[in-house]
Amino acid sequence: MEENRKIIKGNIAFTPRFGKLEVRENSFIVIEGKQVKGIYCELPAEYKNISVTDYQDALIIPGLxxxxxxxxxxxxxxxxxxxExxxxxxxxxxxxxxxFINAAYAQEVYKKVVTELWKWGTTRVVLFGTIHKEATAKLMELLAQAGLGGYVGKVNMDRNSPDILIETTEQSLTATEDYIKDTVDRYQLVKPIxxxxxxxxxxxxxMAGIAKxxxxxxxxxxxxxxxxxxxxxWVKELHPECQNYASVYHKFGLFGQQPTIMxxxxxxxxxEIELMAKSKxxxxxxxxxxxxxxSGIAPVRKYIDNGIIVGLGTDVAGGHEVSMAKVMAMAVQVSKLKWLATDKKEKFFTIPEVFYMATKGGGSFFGKVGSFEDGYEFDALVIDDSCLEVSAYNRYSIEERLSRFLYIGDYKNIVARYIAGAKIEQPQF
Ligand code: GUN
Ligand code: FE
Incomplete structure (x- = not known):
């Protein structure tokens, strides 16, 4: 049992509820196997003989x-x-x-992608590959080898695509099923989507075949x-029989019939918002x-108010940043433009709100992931933000330190990463 347990210590911050940052300064977090087993300011006697990794004044936050x-x-x-x-x-x-039909090219790029995800503290990721099943299976393998968690999808496209990047319907479905069979039971933390x-x-x-x-x-x-x-x-032209874009996916069984990210x-x-909420x-x-x-500013506050779960994404390469910390800061910034554009009706987001989206919100797609409540898989980043201090005359609260890390910190502040209870070192490809 004891080798199965670890304890780490530091300034712990996480969001058990949307918008609620829970801070436990100078506390111990007990991990048993993959899971969090409690947070304590004084270690109970039963844990006294387990060695503690003391991160001192660092922040300990859920993985992104x-x-x-x-x-x-x-x-x-x-x-x-x-x-556009x-x-x-x-x-x-x-x-x-x-x-990405070229396996050597795919491998070269995908090694860099996985290393970059590790570097910026992304612990779980939902990836698009390409239509090529070999290259996409390689991406899964590299992600698993690095110890990161994720879903990886072989892309389907059989119309309105260039000759160099298109499949027939049958090819697409056959290759997808092959890809699934080949990968579905291969890794613990990485699965096909x-x-x-x-x-x-x-x-x-x-679409109907994919839903099946x-x-x-x-x-x-x-x-x-x-x-x-x-x-x-364009979707309206292609599907005049459907009331809206969302209902096209719904009609073909791709809108919440299985867990779905849009x-x-x-x-x-x-x-559509009603259908999104109803379909979870x-x-x-x-x-x-x-x-x-x-593209525009998404009405995210409206989604949240309607009970829709919102996570954050980089959308590389529509987005140029891999850092989820930067994405959180940007989500706050664009929400302020939305606030102005809606005559201050759609309230802009706070740091604890976007932090929830990037941890427990998005994490819930993976199960009990993204929080430090008991029973959650222990995914964590240890943040040494001491270089962000300006002077001994400035004293920052833990919430302020988190905010400063998101806005002005970078990967160099991340000094340790844990995924499902295991410490994850830089991938050696
Ligand atoms: N819609 C369809 N394909 C894509 C893509 O690759 N990136 C973005 N941002 N939108 C898409
Ligand atoms: Fe995209």
Whole structure:
């Protein structure tokens, strides 16, 4: 039992509820196997003979969860941001993704992606791969090898796509089932996810087939929803029989019939919001990407008020930053523009609110992940923010130190990472 236990000490901060930052200064966190077994300011006698890793004045926070990241777009960060979504996909994204037919190239890029995720303190991530099942299986392998947790999807696209990046419906479904069979029981913390790219690139037959696979293997689903005005108009043209974009996914069994993440959700109307809430669809809010591609400002407060679970995503390479800390700060910033644009009706977010989204909110897609409550899997970052101090005349509270880390800290402040109870060192690929 004892070798199964560890104890670490520091200034602990987490959000058991939306907007509620719980701070336990100078406290011990007891971990048994993968799970948190309690937080104490004085260690109970039964734990006295277990060695304590003392991180002293450092912050200990839950690991960060990225709900939306396109691994194959890593080399495109910072490119094409003079375009909106559809021409950007065509001019930059699809040509880059087509290169992943080459296994050597895929391996080279994916090693860098996984190392970068580790570096910036992302402990769980939901990834898009490409249509190529070999390259995507390699991405899963690298993620698992590094000890990170995640879902990884082989992308499906069988219409309105360039010749270099398209499958037939049958090829797409067969390759997806092969990919699932090959990976579903292979790793503990990394699993496959069904990944129809978005409605414009997936025929009705393909969407229905993907939904069947999700059900057959009891796997989750991810896609994109209502990111951009041109995209939404295109979906309307393709599916005049459906009332709105969300109901296209719903009609084909890809909207909450299995656990589902929809990225962006910038322009959903009230009918769609009702369907999202009823279907328990997760929103992956991607503020960097929505800015870069001039997509818009998502009405995230409205989603939260309607009981929708919102997590945060980088959306690399619509977003150029891998850091979820920066994404949290940006989520606060864009919420202020939304606040102004709604005549101060949609209240802007606080740090504890976005911190919840990036930890327990997004983490709940993985189960008991993203908090330090008893029974949660112990995913944590240890933050040494001493270099952010300015003078002995400034005394910051733990909440203020967390805020400063999110706005002005970087990966160098992250001095240890834990995932499901295990300390994770830099991947050696
Ligand atoms: N919609 C469909 N594909 C994509 C993609 O790769 N990135 C973004 N941001 N939106 C999409
Ligand atoms: Fe995306």
């Amino acid at each position: 969860v990225d709900l939306h990241f396109h691994a194959p777009q890593f080399a495109n960060r910072g490119l094409g941001f003079d375009l 979504l559809l021409p950007w996909l065509e001019g930059y994204t699809f040509p880059e993704e087509a290169k 069904l990944t129809p790219r978005f409605v414009p690139t997936c025929t009705p037959e393909l 696979l999700a059900k057959k293997y009891n796997l989750p689903v991810q896609s994109h929803l209502s990111e951009n005005a041109g995209e939404i108009a 990225a962006h959700c910038v322009y959903n109307d009230d009918t 669809v997760y929103v992956a809010h991607c503020p960097y990407s929505n800015n870069n591609l001039a």
